[in-house]
Amino acid sequence: MAQCLDIDGSVLEGGGQILRISISVSAILGIPVRVINIRQGRSKPGLAAQHLKGIQLVADMCQAKLKGASIGSTEIEFTPGGKIKGGHYVADTQTAGSISLLLQVALPCALFADGPVTLDLKGGTNADMAPQIDYMDKVLRPVLKKFNADFSLKIHRRGYFPRGGGHVTVDVTPVRQLQSALITDRGHLLSVNGLSFVAGTLPIKLAYQMADGARQEIGQFPNVNINCYKEDRHMAPDNCSGIVLWCETSSGCVLGGDALGRRGTDAQAAGAQAGGALRAALLSRTCFDAHMQDQVIIYMALAEGRSAIMTGEVTLHTKTAIHIAELIAKTKFTIQPEGDMNIIECTGLGLINKNIPPE
Numbered sequence: 001m002a003q004c005l006d007i008d009g010s011v012l013e014g015g016g017q018i019l020r021i022s023i024s025v026s027a028i029l030g031i032p033v034r035v036i037n038i039r040q041g042r043s044k045p046g047l048a049a050q051h052l053k054g055i056q057l058v059a060d061m062c063q064a065k066l067k068g069a070s071i072g073s074t075e076i077e078f079t080p081g082g083k084i085k086g087g088h089y090v091a092d093t094q095t096a097g098s099i100s101l102l103l104q105v106a107l108p109c110a111l112f113a114d115g116p117v118t119l120d121l122k123g124g125t126n127a128d129m130a131p132q133i134d135y136m137d138k139v140l141r142p143v144l145k146k147f148n149a150d151f152s153l154k155i156h157r158r159g160y161f162p163r164g165g166g167h168v169t170v171d172v173t174p175v176r177q178l179q180s181a182l183i184t185d186r187g188h189l190l191s192v193n194g195l196s197f198v199a200g201t202l203p204i205k206l207a208y209q210m211a212d213g214a215r216q217e218i219g220q221f222p223n224v225n226i227n228c229y230k231e232d233r234h235m236a237p238d239n240c241s242g243i244v245l246w247c248e249t250s251s252g253c254v255l256g257g258d259a260l261g262r263r264g265t266d267a268q269a270a271g272a273q274a275g276g277a278l279r280a281a282l283l284s285r286t287c288f289d290a291h292m293q294d295q296v297i298i299y300m301a302l303a304e305g306r307s308a309i310m311t312g313e314v315t316l317h318t319k320t321a322i323h324i325a326e327l328i329a330k331t332k333f334t335i336q337p338e339g340d341m342n343i344i345e346c347t348g349l350g351l352i353n354k355n356i357p358p359e
Contacts, residue, residue: 005034025324058089100130139255152171153167161240176356188249284341
């Protein structure tokens, strides 16, 4: 049995992202890993429910052996057991832990499975400190299509802090190989779209106030369409409010911004937060918003050929993702400044899923 590769979970971003990328790449490449000092930089170090369920989900997919997989653990060993198997998998955080982060760790693995994968993910659909599930559908999905990857997503029930209870089904068709992507030309803006919602006992006027705040921040850009609505009580019985924005450009770039409402905070301010993030991206030449750039690193590392993406300031999350990808997959990334922008490049492994026949 191959020796475990040691990964320090306290470096750089020092949070759950190190764990997610480590486990995904480990499962896909069949490389055993030991992650130590897990979430050492957080107020409550160690595995929370969402991290634990994500690890166990991927372990189920590749029949991995696990050591140290328990709530609060600061060290785990993950030894993949073989190829990633298609099939139906369920992961339930039993908290408001983010479904989007469960998807982050499982989706790359599902793309290299030996057959179609259905993921039933339960927890929080619209959670703080994580992308809202609508962002994953409206922004991540079209970006991944550029790498020859896709998924479909159905929301059965919304889950909010603190009770959770959300339920999302994700269907993934595996690929034989991810293709490289050159995403360096932003093109011109075609439209800005958005969802502004309230749920539970919150009044619909809050959704309109969030949309107004977003529009004021977005400013002069044309074709801004934000759908304001109240969630059906059967879909979302608990209180929550939030907004998700995304824009499309002539070159096929998709950028987003989102925010959740907070008790005691002006709803318009939440909309302004999301709108301001999107406006800042639109006023630059970046092809990726700040929350998307790190999510594509794993796909760049695994794809065939040279990928290059144009970003703004390289975030700490992105530097962390690059560090882990280089450590496990032995790929090399370069960051080339171009004025106030940066071009991140990588020649990927060109990994072939031998379970999928060539076309």
